[in-house]
Amino acid sequence: MKISQITFTRFVAAMAIVISHFNKDLFLYKIDYISNLFLRANVGVSYFFILSGFIMIIAYHKKDKIDYLEFYKNRFARIYPLYMLGLVLYFMTRYEMYDWYKLVLYALGVQSWIPGEAMILNFPGWSISVEFFFYLLFPFLYNYFYAKKNKTIWVFAVGLWLITQVFSNLYPVYGAYEGPHTKSHEFLYYFPFWHLNEFLIGNLAGIYFVRNYKERNYDRQVLFLFFLILAALMFVPLFYHNGLMALLFVPAIMMISANNGRISKFFSLKPLEYLGEISYGIYITHIPVLYLVREFLQWQQYTFNIDIVFLIYIIVMLFSSAVFYQCIEKPMRDLLRKIPFEKRLK
Template sequence: MRIEQLTFTRFIAASLIVIFHYGIDIFPFNLQKTMFLGANIGVSYFFVLSGFVMIIAYHKKQKISVLNYLRNRFARIYPVYLLATLILVGYYLVATNVDVKPIDLILNITLLQSWVPAKVLTLNFPGWSLSVEFFFYVTFPLLFNYLYKKFNYKKLALPILFFFVISQLVFFYFFYSEHYQGQHTISHNLLFYFPVIHLNEFLIGNLIGLYFVQREYKTRNNSFFILGLIILCALILAYGNAIDYHNGLLAIIFAPMILLISYDHGWISKLSKSKLFIHLGEISYGVYILQIPIFSITRRLLMYLGITDKTIIFYGCFLVLIVTSSITYKYIETPLRKKIKSIKLAQ
């Protein structure tokens, strides 16, 4: 089962993260810098959506075959991830003085960087979320085979919500305690990027996925409510910046938003199902994971050509990123995914 109208939301989340990294000072985002300083919550949306989509994809199975399942998950994320890492490493070695340490490369290639706080943001730093995502992938068969196939969403709601609340309390306790030493420290990396810290977001996504597949509900025009949640989220980021939302607190908005979009047949759903928006959603993974190497290389080339205007550089880089993501989706991501999935593994 594929819910088409959700596909474009991936592109929105990926674009928000690109803006967070490169576009906060660029028009029109500089008109509301405070809001876009919180645009990295797009990663949190990815985690919740991932939990939802995993249930949608596997709910009809009686049991997940672990080896084949991990092969498919590997095929989904790794080829373009590896490509982005190697492009960036090549750029660093050829065109910069950045020292590429072997341990950093090993941790990044093996998707283990998020487990080592001192190394979590080395090389292609958005890759930390893929390291976390792969932890979710490894965890999911256990959850699915031993919990989700035995209990319905009503029985699972309380323990998942309890885990979510405890996770938020632990995060904010340490964030406001003397143990937290600020950005660019081990305490920051451990609190913000360690995989277990983000498990609550994935579980919330699982819960709403179980709700969606186990409860009959007719589609309706939810566009007004979806728009209201989007505005609420924007207002929270713009005026509620006293709180850090990095550990998935906004899942309380993302979860109902995902459900409303999934059930929607209004103008938002119809617009999101257009060929252009579906395509942008499909290339969103490339937009996210290729942003650092593409922006680094393109910005250097533009400046070499004498282009120094920050706005032109940002939009030029973003355009190159979209084109590159489209090419890699068609000629690398999709073919390699099919090739890897065709590999026969023991049951």
Template structure:
């Protein structure tokens, strides 16, 4: 089961994250009207985690049991080929510039960097979220087989919401204790630690269970969706000292995801167009390859080969690199992600048939 209108929202989140990484601090994106959005656009990663939990339920809700090895193979086929492409591309770049750390490379290779103090953002800055996702992937078959298939989702509301609430309280308390290390982790490390993001995945799972049990309530929710987007913008504009990095905006993201999924209005008709779906499909590549593109198409190279000035031509350079990133992500999706995923699945199916 696929909910196509959600796909494009991934592209929107990924692009905003690119703006956050490479546009923040530049005058073109830090005027009084847009500063709040691009400065906090990294909440797009929180949206990814919540959406991931939601989509996992949608994808597996008809199964009575999730086989761990089959599930992990499918997840591996989905995320690792392009993840590895980004990693090897950056390795080559760092070797050329004599800035390579092979310890950091190995941590990223095995997707465990977020578990190691001060290493979450090494090598490929964007890859930290995939390290967190791997933690979710390992847990999901257990959660699904032991709880989601055996307990009515209404009985899961209190424990999951309570876990989310306690996670927010604990994170905010620890985050503002700037000089208080916990088991060798700094307060900055907690922003990226998998355990402190588990609440997002679980609340996404709960939203998925709710949707499955209320999927007959389809109608036009356009006005409510626009209202929720406005509330998200207001929350980012006036954070009142809150930190949204680790799932606090689930209070708005969850109803937004559910309403988009149940909607049959203009937004759904627009987002279901093939071009928008395709942009959503390439969003993973856009996210994981962003530092590769900005690394190879550096300010130095743009100036040396094209005479583009870092300050005067910033806006042109930014959108040039963004366009190249979109193009590379599209090629990656068509010629790396999809073919390799299909080959892995095909090989697994042949192996099963041979065994049977």
């Protein structure tokens, strides 16, 4: 089951994160309330985690059992080449940051497990570290819970989501949150266990979706949810980073996926779908590409204002992400997936 219209939403989430990481002097931050959207744009990562859980079920729901090694090989082929490309691009302007310990943590994808190290090197990689954790668990979850229709996982997922929301919203209140890039901050924001609820909720949403899938026109509902998401981020001062927005993201994902109205037809246009396809490259390389653009402009002694620099950056980033997708992501994915395993875990 391919759901073309949901792919474009990945691009929207990725671009929100890109803008949030660019520069707070950008014109968007000078507009009341709109600035709140990008100050909280890390919620886009939460959307990625939920959507990842949803898509995993869509992709595998017809299987009786998942082959562990085949699954890990396919996920490695899909994620790892651009993950490491982001690191190579990062070192092109931050070579002084080279450190064997950090390089090993990043290469193994375990940086998010160590408070104080989650944001090492190409820092968007922290979320890929969390995704590696999800991928490690998914075949087990599928084989022993989802495929067997074991409802225990539903209780666990909802319970974990509730516990995570209480902890995430009370933790800063009682003084444990000390500020950006402290160990306390990184434990709250980046520790993989606090994001597991998002992946599990996405899995359950996927299961419900494939069992109850029925196309209809959800245009009005999708628009309503879109404005509700914007209003929540602009006006409601809660901690959204660890899954609270699942309350809105899950129905939005399912309605967009089942929608046969104008919104889905628009999202399914090939150019928009392609932007969604290159969104992983946008996300994982946007920081090193930003550094490279800044270095080039300084080297050429260009003195554009920040808004012009932003426009140049976006054009370069979209072009480079398309090149990475066509020349690295797709070819490496196809090549690595062809590597056979003589022995498989059944």
